[in-house]
Amino acid sequence: MSTSKTLFQKIFDRHVVLERDSGDALLYIDRHLIHDLHHRAFATLKANGQTIRRPELLFGTPDHSVPTTARTLVDIPQGEMRETVSGLEAAAKEMGFNHFDLTDDRHGIVHVVGPEQGITLPGLVLVCGDSHTSTHGALGCIAFGIGATEIQHVLATQTLWQRRPRNMRINIDGALGPGVTAKDLALLTIAEISAAGGAGFAIEYTGSTIRALSVEGRMTLCNMTIEAGAKSGIIAPDEKTIAYVKDRPFSPKGRRWSEALAYWKTLFSDTDASFDHEVLIDATALEPRVTWGNSPQYSVSIGDTLPDPANEPNLIKRSEMEAALTYMGLQAGMAISEIKVDKVFIGSCTNSRIEDLRAAAAIAKGRQAVVPTLVVPGSGLVKKQAEAEGLDQIFKTSGMEWREPGCSMCVAINGDTLSPEERSASTSNRNFRGRQGKGSRTHLVSPAMAAGAAIMGHFTDIRSLN
Amino acid sequence: MQPFSSLTAIGVPIDIPNCDTDQIIPARFLRRAKDDPKYATFLLHDLRFNSDGSETDFIYNRAPYCDGQIVVADINWGCGSSRETAVDALVANQIRAVVAPSFGDIHYNNCIRNGVLPVRLPTTSCNQLREQLHAAPGAQMTIDLETQSVTGPDQTLYPFTIDVFDRMRLLEGLDDITLTQQHEKTIASFEANYRDQNAWVFDA
Numbered sequence: 001m002s003t004s005k006t007l008f009q010k011i012f013d014r015h016v017v018l019e020r021d022s023g024d025a026l027l028y029i030d031r032h033l034i035h036d037l038h039h040r041a042f043a044t045l046k047a048n049g050q051t052i053r054r055p056e057l058l059f060g061t062p063d064h065s066v067p068t069t070a071r072t073l074v075d076i077p078q079g080e081m082r083e084t085v086s087g088l089e090a091a092a093k094e095m096g097f098n099h100f101d102l103t104d105d106r107h108g109i110v111h112v113v114g115p116e117q118g119i120t121l122p123g124l125v126l127v128c129g130d131s132h133t134s135t136h137g138a139l140g141c142i143a144f145g146i147g148a149t150e151i152q153h154v155l156a157t158q159t160l161w162q163r164r165p166r167n168m169r170i171n172i173d174g175a176l177g178p179g180v181t182a183k184d185l186a187l188l189t190i191a192e193i194s195a196a197g198g199a200g201f202a203i204e205y206t207g208s209t210i211r212a213l214s215v216e217g218r219m220t221l222c223n224m225t226i227e228a229g230a231k232s233g234i235i236a237p238d239e240k241t242i243a244y245v246k247d248r249p250f251s252p253k254g255r256r257w258s259e260a261l262a263y264w265k266t267l268f269s270d271t272d273a274s275f276d277h278e279v280l281i282d283a284t285a286l287e288p289r290v291t292w293g294n295s296p297q298y299s300v301s302i303g304d305t306l307p308d309p310a311n312e313p314n315l316i317k318r319s320e321m322e323a324a325l326t327y328m329g330l331q332a333g334m335a336i337s338e339i340k341v342d343k344v345f346i347g348s349c350t351n352s353r354i355e356d357l358r359a360a361a362a363i364a365k366g367r368q369a370v371v372p373t374l375v376v377p378g379s380g381l382v383k384k385q386a387e388a389e390g391l392d393q394i395f396k397t398s399g400m401e402w403r404e405p406g407c408s409m410c411v412a413i414n415g416d417t418l419s420p421e422e423r424s425a426s427t428s429n430r431n432f433r434g435r436q437g438k439g440s441r442t443h444l445v446s447p448a449m450a451a452g453a454a455i456m457g458h459f460t461d462i463r464s465l466n
Numbered sequence: 467m468q469p470f471s472s473l474t475a476i477g478v479p480i481d482i483p484n485c486d487t488d489q490i491i492p493a494r495f496l497r498r499a500k501d502d503p504k505y506a507t508f509l510l511h512d513l514r515f516n517s518d519g520s521e522t523d524f525i526y527n528r529a530p531y532c533d534g535q536i537v538v539a540d541i542n543w544g545c546g547s548s549r550e551t552a553v554d555a556l557v558a559n560q561i562r563a564v565v566a567p568s569f570g571d572i573h574y575n576n577c578i579r580n581g582v583l584p585v586r587l588p589t590t591s592c593n594q595l596r597e598q599l600h601a602a603p604g605a606q607m608t609i610d611l612e613t614q615s616v617t618g619p620d621q622t623l624y625p626f627t628i629d630v631f632d633r634m635r636l637l638e639g640l641d642d643i644t645l646t647q648q649h650e651k652t653i654a655s656f657e658a659n660y661r662d663q664n665a666w667v668f669d670a
Binding site for chain 2: 018020021024026037040048050057064065080084121124129131146158161163200230257294295316319320411420430432433434435
């Protein structure tokens with residue numbers, strides 16, 4: 001039998017505490033991140049007579065319920081939003097786990113904070129009660145979202161039962177053209193394998209396109225892996241990864257750094273490792289993409305027209321497409337550039353890092369937004385960095401709103417929402433029905449494309465703006 | 467957790483491919499406590515209720531489907547968000563099983579841990595079941611976890627497979643934490659050894 005392993009298998013095996021005959025493994029968990037929506041987890045834990053086994057490996061920060069105008073707890077309107085944020089903070093104090101509160105520059109969207117602080121490192125197993133935990137795999141770790149019961153299990157035991165997933169490799173080659181980003185690559189990948197294509201798989205991304213992506217771009221791609229149905233996406237650590245994690249507040253130092261580095265150098269899929277499924281994607285002809293339906297799998301290039309469901313042979317897909325066009329208030333055959341937007345949202349765990357804000361600012365600079373536009377940095381530190389670079393001034397001069405960090409209009413439970421039938425260009429990750437408020441119509445795009453839509457009032461090919 | 471062995475109940479066909487957990491429970495209800503008296507209404511809320519609170523003609527609002535305890539769905543049921551409240555909303559409505567060609571991985575795990583049986587059947591079988599449930603409203607079907615079979619309204623038998631550990635959890639109503647803590651010695655010794663060999667994981 002071959003002893004060759006995929007990258008995922010190497011990390012997985014290292015964390016197996018015990019394995020049942022059925023193949024279910026009890027995995028040791030290195031990092032557990034938690035956000036405000038899970039503030040009740042601690043009362044439940046206590047009620048069940050349990051304690052946090054490893055509070056030093058638990059990191060909390062509020063993000064989902066944070067109004068993007070709030071700088072402190074008292075800025076949050078009284079009621080369930082404030083209770084949620086204060087509940088997590090109180091639990092952290094009482095139970096002694098790491099917590100970055102609203103007044104701490106280190107706070108922000110949990111998936112931005114983890115890598116930024118060096119909490120996320122190659123070779124780890126990291127979990128969080130949020131499906132976009134797949135983001136962290138960009139640094140070469142196993143990272144996946146879990147439910148509330150699984151959170152209880154990790155808190156109490158620092159372990160989790162997992163079935164070994166099948167392994168899928170998505171190899172992407174070709175240089176990305178100007179104005180084409182990791183977001184467009186993510187949308188293309190989901191369109192290729194479908195929103196259900198990754199179910200039951202752990203996905204590893206390889207190829208020249210991936211190597212050329214920045215670490216932040218890789219995070220965008222891994223972030224949206226869940227939208228292709230896979231709980232986790234992973235990218236082998238390379239020089240860029242190592243440079244990224246070095247000297248972060250929680251990353252190892254000195255002798256520990258050398259020890260970690262020695263392990264990280266072994267983190268790649270063996271050349272003859274076997275994958276259960278392989279996908280090849282050529283990114284050479286990739287163009288900026290825009291979603292038009294209610295699943296992230298429905299996207300087209302900016303120059304395209306909306307597909308006609310009548311031409312779709314698969315009946316399930318046809319009816320889904322028809323329902324989406326109706327919900328979205330669109331007609332088959334319309335040019336994407338004809339679609340007018342009411343609001344623009346630039347932010348979320350997909351696209352709120354400094355590179356994203358730079359890309360949006362490059363389009364906004366010297367131009368005026370013609371629709372309300374919200375720019376929400378991913379963390380307090382991203383916000384500070386953007387302000388140091390003058391990006392906030394560019395946004396404000398363009399008539400855009402520069403807000404405090406948080407999930408904001410991606411999950412739309414912090415007061416930032418669309419009204420029924422309002423249409424957005426959004427850099428977030430889900431265009432589900434009602435995702436940005438009941439009746440909302442969401443189109444997913446890259447930060448530059450979102451800024452372009454803000455300037456023009458409709459989708460536009462940002463490559464022709466300059 | 468309530469064990470699951472066998473259930474005969476009305477089947478509710480839901481013909482929505484990629485029915486994400488935002489549909490199953492919209493995000494604005496995520497902060498509500500599980501004992502909220504309105505919890506049952508959160509299930510598929512925006513498909514079931516108009517803005518003024520009146521009911522739509524969505525199938526689960528209609529008798530006899532509203533008494534159904536088995537959902538027969540389309541591909542990728544429960545994709546998207548990890549919110550376990552999606553399962554809480556099913557449970558609040560006494561829905562104990564979902565049959566679908568495929569599931570969101572996280573939602574699938576959440577079902578198992580709350581006594582809701584997710585059954586994977588081929589697309590053609592699910593289509594057939596949904597057609598029959600539409601044709602005969604209130605038709606009953608049976609899911610037997612012991613024998614791993616679904617019996618459709620026309621008595622057609624559909625065998626299914628399920629991970630043995632998941633099956634055991636559901637049959638016995640097993641709580642994972644209790645089970646895991648029986649292995650405390652193994653965990654402690656793994657942890658000591660792992661810490662020893664990977665000190666960089668623990669001290670920044």
